[in-house]
Amino acid sequence: MEASETRTQVLPGNDGAWGAATLxxxxxxxxxxxxxxxxxxxAQVLAGAGIELYPGEVVGLVGxxxxxxxxxxxxxxxxxxxDAGTVTTRGRIGYCPQEPLVYSRLTCDEHIELFGRAYGMPDADVRxxxxxxxxxxxxxxxAGVRVDRLSGGTLSKLNLALALLPDPDVLLLDEPYAGFDWDTYLRFWDLVEARRARxxxxxxVSHFVxxxxxxxxxxxxxxxxxxSR
Known part of the structure; x- marks a missing residue:
């Protein structure tokens, strides 16, 4: 989806408001x-939850x-x-799930190539x-190692990299640094800060901040x- 487009998912229940600068x-x-x-x-899990994300911010979702x-x-x-509610987004969305959705027999390079094609990215941009x-x-x-031979920490790196690959306008990260060592944790925040600055x-999402x-x-x-705190 191009950055100038708006995707609206309307679910039974409420009409959502759209702010001019909201992503x-x-x-x-x-x-x-x-x-x-x-x-x-x-079991009612969500009962009227809502959030707005704006350009140039990093929001923590805890609980x-x-x-x-x-x-x-x-x-x-x-x-x-x-079951009810409205979600409206603008621009490209990147998602890093808590459990990596990967193929055990593909290498890191092959995952990046596959996801790059799914995102519709030119080959030069993927590289x-x-x-x-x-x-x-x-x-x-x-790069050439199969996923089923990666450590948990390296698999988490690949999981995050696949979400970051298309340089999305909105990045949704569910427990992204699980398994990271201290150096990788700091590298993660460098990547986040660089995107926030742009x-x-x-x-x-985290259990605690x-x-x-x-x-x-x-x-x-x-x-x-x-x-909101």
């Missing part, structure tokens, strides 16, 4: 799951285990249908972005709703 707007998001072994019983952070993220990216990400996350030596928007100064603001997911 992503979510209003009144609701989601419930059926409880195992209980007929017609549903306890089971609070609905990952569910909310999946609704924002379109990987999961909500340039690949080289920058290999250097930025320090895993170029694993007007990109980044949403980072350690370096709060790195974030523009923090949003808590609690009781199915979102609360």
């Amino acid at each position: 992503l707007s979510a209003v009144g998001i609701e989601k419930a799951y059926r409880r195992l072994g209980r007929r017609r019983k549903r 306890e285990n089971g609070s609905g952070k990952s569910t909310f993220m999946k609704v924002l990216v379109g990987a999961l249908d909500a 340039r972005s690949r080289n920058e990400l290999y250097e930025g996350l320090n895993f170029a030596r694993y 007007g990109k928007s980044v949403l980072v 350690v370096d709060e100064h790195r974030f523009t603001r923090i949003v808590d997911v609690r009781d199915g709703r979102t609360w």
